[in-house]
Amino acid sequence: MGIFLKKGRLLVVGLDNAGKSTLLTVLLRNEVVPTAPTHQPVTDMIKVGHMKLRAVDMGGHEIARRMWVQYAQEADGIVYIVDAADRERFQEAALELHKLLASPTLPASAAVLVLANKVDLPHAAQQEELYYSLGLDEIAQSGSTRPVGLYLCSIFERRGYMEGFDWLAQHI
Numbered sequence: 630m631g632i633f634l635k636k637g638r639l640l641v642v643g644l645d646n647a648g649k650s651t652l653l654t655v656l657l658r659n660e661v662v663p664t665a666p667t668h669q670p671v672t673d674m675i676k677v678g679h680m681k682l683r684a685v686d687m688g689g690h691e692i693a694r695r696m697w698v699q700y701a702q703e704a705d706g707i708v709y710i711v712d713a714a715d716r717e718r719f720q721e722a723a724l725e726l727h728k729l730l731a732s733p734t735l736p737a738s739a740a741v742l743v744l745a746n747k748v749d750l751p752h753a754a755q756q757e758e759l760y761y762s763l764g765l766d767e768i769a770q771s772g773s774t775r776p777v778g779l780y781l782c783s784i785f786e787r788r789g790y791m792e793g794f795d796w797l798a799q800h801i
């Protein structure tokens with residue numbers, strides 16, 4: 630008897646410098662290594678917990694963001710990574726998240742795991758500040774049935790994101 634592996638397609642997005650490629654490298658190769666900014670989408674098969682995911686690592690810079698929506702139409706789940714220490718960009722991060730969620734091509738059932746990364750940095754925001762700054766309260770109040778989960782993590786310290794993926798596994 631084998632372990633049941635849930636299969637799905639995962640889109641990894643978020644502003645440039647949030648830590649998307651760092652996360653995928655950890656999940657793929659179990660090591661934290663410096664990564665260059667992503668220009669073109671990179672697809673890999675990753676195993677996380679009891680999920681086998683075809684994950685697409687998207688670029689986060691402005692031009693690359695235009696491709697998010699295009700790739701989102703095939704997603705069972707979205708991981709949206711935010712730099713929790715970069716308050717100056719919370720508004721921009723929120724705007725891009727809401728734009729993506731408003732896209733008619735995003736499947737209504739696709740769950741969104743928001744990972745607030747870099748909580749190892751001393752001035753990183755906490756759960757509540759992130760929740761409101763990213764406008765997750767508005768999503769909750771909009772009556773949307775889309776599952777949205779917020780988890781704080783540090784990829785460098787390898788903590789927090791597995792709890793997020795456990796949550797995601799319940800919703801895809």
Ligand SMILES: Nc1nc2c(ncn2[C@@H]2O[C@H](COP(=O)(O)OP(=O)(O)OP(=O)(O)O)[C@@H](O)[C@H]2O)c(=O)[nH]1
Nearest residue numbers: 645646647648649650651666667689747783784785
């Ligand atoms: N302090 C801290 N820095 C991190 C963490 N994870 C990633 N970084 C750093 O954040 C920077 C950006 O990481 P990337 O993984 O390249 O970011 P990205 O989201 O893939 O960026 P683009 O490909 O440009 O969209 C790098 O300098 C990483 O070393 C973390 O948990 N803590």
Ligand SMILES: [Mg+2]
Nearest residue numbers: 649650666667
């Ligand atoms: Mg990258």
